[in-house]
Amino acid sequence: xxxxxxxxxxxxxxxxxxxxxxxxxxxxxxxxxxxxxxxxxxxxxxxxxxxxxxxxxxxxxxxxxxxxxxxxxxxxxxxxxxxxxxxxxxxxxxxxxxxxxxxxxxxxxxxxxxxxxxxxxxxxxxxxxxxxxxxxxxxxxxxxxxxxxxxxxxxxxxxxxxxxxxxxxxxxxxxxxxxxxxxxxxxxxxxxxxxxxxxxxxxxxxxxxxxxxxxxxxxxxxxxxxxxxxx
Amino acid sequence: xxxxxxxxxxxxxxxxxxxxxxxxxxxxxxxxxxxxxxxxxxxxxxxxxxxxxxxxxxxxxxxxxxxxxxxxxxxxxxxxxxxxxxxxxxxxxxxxxxxxxxxxxxxxxxxxxxxxxxxxxxxxxxxxxxxxxxxxxxxxxxxxxxxxxxxxxxxxxxxxxxxxxxxxxxxxxxxxxxxxxxxxxxxxxxxxxxxxxxxxxxxxxxxxxxxxxxxxxxxxxxxxxxxxxxxxxxxxxxxxxxxxxxxxxxxxxxxxxxxxxxxxxxxxxxxxxxxxxxxxxxxxxxxxxxxxx
Numbered sequence: 001x002x003x004x005x006x007x008x009x010x011x012x013x014x015x016x017x018x019x020x021x022x023x024x025x026x027x028x029x030x031x032x033x034x035x036x037x038x039x040x041x042x043x044x045x046x047x048x049x050x051x052x053x054x055x056x057x058x059x060x061x062x063x064x065x066x067x068x069x070x071x072x073x074x075x076x077x078x079x080x081x082x083x084x085x086x087x088x089x090x091x092x093x094x095x096x097x098x099x100x101x102x103x104x105x106x107x108x109x110x111x112x113x114x115x116x117x118x119x120x121x122x123x124x125x126x127x128x129x130x131x132x133x134x135x136x137x138x139x140x141x142x143x144x145x146x147x148x149x150x151x152x153x154x155x156x157x158x159x160x161x162x163x164x165x166x167x168x169x170x171x172x173x174x175x176x177x178x179x180x181x182x183x184x185x186x187x188x189x190x191x192x193x194x195x196x197x198x199x200x201x202x203x204x205x206x207x208x209x210x211x212x213x214x215x216x217x218x219x220x221x222x223x224x225x226x227x228x229x230x231x
Numbered sequence: 232x233x234x235x236x237x238x239x240x241x242x243x244x245x246x247x248x249x250x251x252x253x254x255x256x257x258x259x260x261x262x263x264x265x266x267x268x269x270x271x272x273x274x275x276x277x278x279x280x281x282x283x284x285x286x287x288x289x290x291x292x293x294x295x296x297x298x299x300x301x302x303x304x305x306x307x308x309x310x311x312x313x314x315x316x317x318x319x320x321x322x323x324x325x326x327x328x329x330x331x332x333x334x335x336x337x338x339x340x341x342x343x344x345x346x347x348x349x350x351x352x353x354x355x356x357x358x359x360x361x362x363x364x365x366x367x368x369x370x371x372x373x374x375x376x377x378x379x380x381x382x383x384x385x386x387x388x389x390x391x392x393x394x395x396x397x398x399x400x401x402x403x404x405x406x407x408x409x410x411x412x413x414x415x416x417x418x419x420x421x422x423x424x425x426x427x428x429x430x431x432x433x434x435x436x437x438x439x440x441x442x443x444x445x446x447x448x449x450x451x452x453x454x455x456x457x458x459x460x461x462x463x464x465x466x467x468x469x470x471x472x473x474x475x476x477x478x479x480x481x482x483x484x485x486x487x488x489x490x491x492x493x494x495x496x497x498x499x500x501x502x503x504x505x506x507x508x509x510x511x512x513x514x515x516x517x518x519x520x521x522x523x524x
Contacts, residue, residue, distance in 0.1 A: 067413065067415075078407070082406070082407035086404065091399075094396060098412075143411070147411070
């Protein structure tokens, strides 16, 4: 992402953000409410108008529609999780895999997904609206995994979840990243847990990158922690 | 008793026709949050198309599916050309656009085919079948059979195929669907095509009963509205059930309530709409509208 500016109507939200996610890496975007974290993710999947340049595997995403970006291998779990509550759990999962033609591999991925999230297997036939918040987050992750993406964009996966559930979901994200070499770009309010998971991090402040560096360094720096991360 | 049973069977037949058109209304309601006021007129035009094909000597059973294919393509074309440019416009704009479309299609049919009512062939023999003293016409049975097959086909398409799944997802959750790689805009167009074809079935089935002319569907669409509202407007299954309930009710009311036969039957359709909206606004299978705040 190079010098990306984006906004809604007249209101500019990103004032030139540049960042990079290495292949197979985990990068987190931190910052306060309204800093532009969600907008950064939405720019990548063309959910908001942007200028500058965004490259994915060497290809420019300029003027691509959301569907086209997704089909290149970007799975975006949006704010609010984007669960289709009118459909069943199983239908949601099938939507994740609907573009794939490699049936045998899809089946393997289903098995893997149910290994990570056994509760989804139990509730396959239920309406997705019957799931709890944590289960919906699991469903969103499972569905993203079934897309077999090269890059996952996760928007606040911890939002509204109990600490224990958050921990298990983050463990699974790490596991997914390690076993299938999916790169992850993670937006989080919960800086501590995000820095534990990611290898590098960017801190946004009112639409600009204020600080960036290795997660371990940021974690150690008292001043950064105090002024930007608030813990 | 026998007469009652006969009235119920013809009610089911006419109900199949209402059900098809009501299903078309629901398919589009789900895709754009609004009923398509031109649905009946589109069905009428498709029926004229079938009429023209049969008149040229084409066999009924070739003209029928061919008309459905053409209606499907026409529905997609209308969505692309007329609806897509205004799809983000306020609801009132869309209401006016579909009303205008209804007038336009009606005018086109009148211009090409004229306003003289024509008789439309039925492929089913006019004879009746005697089942335990109840006389059921082959025509009624044929209509029930054809609508049954069409409704089942739509159900299987929507519920059992991947394309049906993506159509439902696109209609209910456009933003989430885009993020899963669903081509939402095309899925909505497919929905229009499907609705147009299903509506055409109702036109072709009703034309031998009424007479074919440009205003043929204007009463049928009222009954279809009643059926869709009764079913809960969002629910395809509800629309089908609603269609049969409205068909049977209207038929029985016409036969047994003095003075309701003929033109006043339409009043029964309106009465159903009003009763549902007052007593059970979400219909039989609709969901109460709840919003998390």
